[in-house]
Amino acid sequence: MEKKDKERRPHDKFFKQTFSRKEVILSFLKARLPEEIFNQIDQDNLLLTNREFVSVTGKSRSSDCIFKALIKGTQHYIYLHVEHQSEEDPLMLVRFLEYNAQLIRQHISEHGNTSLPAIVNICLYNGNKPYKGPTNFHDLFPHLKQVERYMFQGFHLVDLHVTTNEELLNWQQAAGAAMVLKQGIHRDFCEWLPTHQDILLNLEKKGYIPYISNVLWYMLSIDDHINAVELLDPKLRKIAMSLAERFRQEGEQRGRQEGEKKGRQEGIQIGEEKGKLEVAKSMLLKGYPIEDIIFLTGLSRSQIQGLL
The missing domain is CATH 1.20.5 (Single alpha-helices involved in coiled-coils or other helix-helix interfaces)
Known part of the structure; x- marks a missing residue:
C-alpha cells in the first residue's frame, strides 16, 4: 500500500464510522445545508445506502457516505452524498459527476424510471491547508464562459424525423449522410433513390469516394431489396458493385x-x-x-x- 493511502485510511475509517450514524449526519446536514434543502428531507426514512461504483478503467471504489430519503410529502427521492477528502482533488467535481451518473442508473434499476432522484454532493475536507480546488463546474472551463448554457442546460436534440429534406440540404456535406440515416430507419431505398441520388452524384463529382462508399455500404447493409442497386446511376452502381x-x-x-x-x-x-x-x-x-x-x-x- 502506498504511503498516502496509509495516511488517508485512518481519516476515512473514522469519517465513515461517525458520519454514517443517522444522528450525526442529520446534525451535520442541518448545520451545513441551505435550510430550504434540509427542510425537504423526510428524516424519518433517512437510510444509509452506501454504494460501490466502477470507474471507466474498471476499478471498483466504494462511496464514503450516501444517504437516501424521501422528499417530504412526495414519493420522490433525494440522495445526500458526502465524500471525505484529506487532500485537495482538482477533479473532485468529475468524481462526483461519475458517481452521480452511476447512482442514478442504480436508482432506476431499483425503482424504475418514473422520476429521477435529486442528489446533493458534499465534500468534507480536513486537509492541512485551505481547499482551493474548483467547487463549481464553471471553474473547470475557464476558456468557455457559456459553459452553463452549452453543457448544463440539457442536450441539443436534432430530430431527423421532423427535420425536412429542405432543411437538411443546408447541412452541405452532412446532408447526404443525414438524409440516408433518416430514410434508413425504414430499411427501403427503392423509392428514395430515384429522387435523391443527385446528392450522391454531386459528392462523387467532388471526389468524395470514401464518403459515398460509406453511404452505399450502409444502404446495402440494411436494404434487402435487390432492386436498390439497379436503381443507382452507373457511376454509383460501379462503387456499389465493388462493395x-x-x-x-x-x-x-x-x-x-x-x-x-x-x-x-x-x-x-x-x-x-x-x-x-x-x-x-x-x-x-x-x-x-x-x-x-x-x-x-x-x-x-x-x-x-x-x-x-
Missing part, C-alpha cells in the same frame, strides 16, 4: 473460418468419442461389467454392446 464484391469475399472468409472452427470442434468431439470407445473395448476385454463401463465412459449400452 458488394467485398461483402461476398468477406462472407466467404467468415464462412471458411466458421467452417474450420466447426470442423475443429467436430474433430475434437469425434476424437473424444473414439477415445471412449477404445477405453470401453479395453475394459470389455478385461472383463469389466457393462454397467461399470457405462458409468465410467458415458457411452450407451447399445454402443458398448456393438463392440462385442
